[in-house]
Amino acid sequence: VFWLFFRTGRLNGTCDSSVDMELFLHYSLIPSLFIILVLSFLQRREQHTERDDTYLLWNRFGMIIPLDFVGTFSNRWSYGIAFGATANKVMFLFSEGYQPLLVPQWAQAFVLLIGGIEVGLSHFPFFACLSSEFGLVSSVLGFSYSLIWFVVTILYIIQCPHGQFVGNYETVVFYWPSLLCLAFLLGRFLHIFVKSLRVHLGWELQMEEKPFLEAHQAKHVRQLLRTRPRQERNKSWFQTRIYEWDPCFQFPSRMIGTIVLAFICLYLFIVIEFCVFVYVRDALDVFEGELESYITSMNQTGTPALLQVKELINITKGYLVIHVMQSLCGLAITYSLVLPVIHHRALEMLQGLGIGILTVSIVLGLVVLQVWIAASFFLQPKMGTDDKQKPLALNNRRAFHNFNYFLFFYNVLLGLGACLSRLFISCVLGTWLIARIDRTILQSGYERADMGPRLSARSRTRWLLLQTLINNRKLVGLRKPRPGLGSQELAQTLLTCSES
Numbered sequence: 001v002f003w004l005f006f007r008t009g010r011l012n013g014t015c016d017s018s019v020d021m022e023l024f025l026h027y028s029l030i031p032s033l034f035i036i037l038v039l040s041f042l043q044r045r046e047q048h049t050e051r052d053d054t055y056l057l058w059n060r061f062g063m064i065i066p067l068d069f070v071g072t073f074s075n076r077w078s079y080g081i082a083f084g085a086t087a088n089k090v091m092f093l094f095s096e097g098y099q100p101l102l103v104p105q106w107a108q109a110f111v112l113l114i115g116g117i118e119v120g121l122s123h124f125p126f127f128a129c130l131s132s133e134f135g136l137v138s139s140v141l142g143f144s145y146s147l148i149w150f151v152v153t154i155l156y157i158i159q160c161p162h163g164q165f166v167g168n169y170e171t172v173v174f175y176w177p178s179l180l181c182l183a184f185l186l187g188r189f190l191h192i193f194v195k196s197l198r199v200h201l202g203w204e205l206q207m208e209e210k211p212f213l214e215a216h217q218a219k220h221v222r223q224l225l226r227t228r229p230r231q232e233r234n235k236s237w238f239q240t241r242i243y244e245w246d247p248c249f250q251f252p253s254r255m256i257g258t259i260v261l262a263f264i265c266l267y268l269f270i271v272i273e274f275c276v277f278v279y280v281r282d283a284l285d286v287f288e289g290e291l292e293s294y295i296t297s298m299n300q301t302g303t304p305a306l307l308q309v310k311e312l313i314n315i316t317k318g319y320l321v322i323h324v325m326q327s328l329c330g331l332a333i334t335y336s337l338v339l340p341v342i343h344h345r346a347l348e349m350l351q352g353l354g355i356g357i358l359t360v361s362i363v364l365g366l367v368v369l370q371v372w373i374a375a376s377f378f379l380q381p382k383m384g385t386d387d388k389q390k391p392l393a394l395n396n397r398r399a400f401h402n403f404n405y406f407l408f409f410y411n412v413l414l415g416l417g418a419c420l421s422r423l424f425i426s427c428v429l430g431t432w433l434i435a436r437i438d439r440t441i442l443q444s445g446y447e448r449a450d451m452g453p454r455l456s457a458r459s460r461t462r463w464l465l466l467q468t469l470i471n472n473r474k475l476v477g478l479r480k481p482r483p484g485l486g487s488q489e490l491a492q493t494l495l496t497c498s499e500s
Helices: 002-006 021-027 029-042 076-084 087-094 105-122 124-131 135-159 170-200 215-225 237-241 253-298 303-315 317-342 346-377 397-406 408-432 451-471 474-478 487-499
Strands: none
Touching: 021 029, 021 087, 021 105, 021 135, 029 105, 029 124, 029 135, 076 124, 076 170, 076 253, 087 105, 087 170, 087 253, 087 408, 105 124, 105 346, 105 397, 105 408, 124 135, 124 170, 135 170, 170 253, 253 408, 317 346, 317 408, 346 397, 346 408, 397 408, 451 474
16 A cells, blocks of 8 residues: 555656656755765864874864754754654655665665665755754755755645545645645754854854753752652643643653654554545445345335345444454465465465565564664773673764664664554454454453563563662562672662662
8 A cells, every 4th residue: 555655656647747756865865965074074073183283184074963862952843843854755665665776575674774874864964954063054054955855845746746546635645744844944944044143243142052961950850859849739731631741851852753753654654544444435335335226126125125234234244344354364374375385386485485584584683783783882891890781871972873863764664564563463353353342452461462562561560669679678688689680789779779
């Protein structure tokens, strides 16, 4: 379904567009690299190399940070909306429409990784210009680059507003979130330019550098050191029934960006699923109308027989859903396993199965490789020779932020795939249990097989254990020591926290 939509523009012969968004994505790397070089030239390196009283490359061409996922709490929504501008490209990658290279089926994971890196590189100027300290230059470059993307997207929508999948205004329906995000970025860069120009002319004072401790973090420290308990304030209706925010906490930029990108991708999923639902509903209505007309013509009683047919259809809907799903599962097993063996194509079947297993293994291997690289190159070394693990302290922060940024889009694709697989499993289980009104779609017996509730329950259990040990320090000494988990360090920490 997703592949069909994102290929609709090419299948539609009535639309002759001079703008190819996939080709423009490739060519956008040229101005993107130019902007990166300009900002890198302006950025001075913190650690330079001296050679004959001169600096190598005049101490220029420092490493650019697109976004600090760990410690950035300013411009969070600007970064989030910049991620929202990439939603259509992420969905294009997810639909497997990105095919720059002819590779075997088992190597599709590498193609998606390359596609994610290309999307990250093409949108790198948005984040780099937002986080750059050179406001005048970065705002002009960011505004120009955003304007290019905005104009190209507008031209594509004007030349091909309709499609074969949704129908009228299909391109508008799918591209208006990206247009809205690009329009916001245009306004944001214009605001940065005006503010930087006023500072440059001396009309405003230069903002202070990033503080060592954020304002909300300072409030949290004061709250921890306060001897008297804080008085409860009157809560509003929103805080009581929907969400109660903490003034000492702010969601990081990574969370905001993930939420914005997830909501836009969810909107695209809903539109596509709604179109599929409308198509299936119309087909079922046509079938039901033909069945009613046939029975009416064959039966002289007319209306009573028609009412009986409607009652029969309503009663047997659950029965039909269950048996249709069972039939589909049987057909899948037959066509994938039984028929290839009967027609002497068992080797082809085993080859396809091996390719599927190899593809999944490569995907999991890339995830494990990310964790290994992060632990090997971006964590500080062990503090002592007896330590079994490295401390959770970052080293080479600039390289880590770039590494984290470029793999963000690939991890989003993996997250979308995991989300759809969980939905598919829940739908399969729900169809089998649709006739049981005493069973939910995903009851507690099946939650153990689902990753989300399992991780949530595990985290909740650990947090309750920690809270119990802090409030009851006598239980710390009664715990059974477990080698390799740092039980003694944990006990000492808990005793210190309880005493303070």
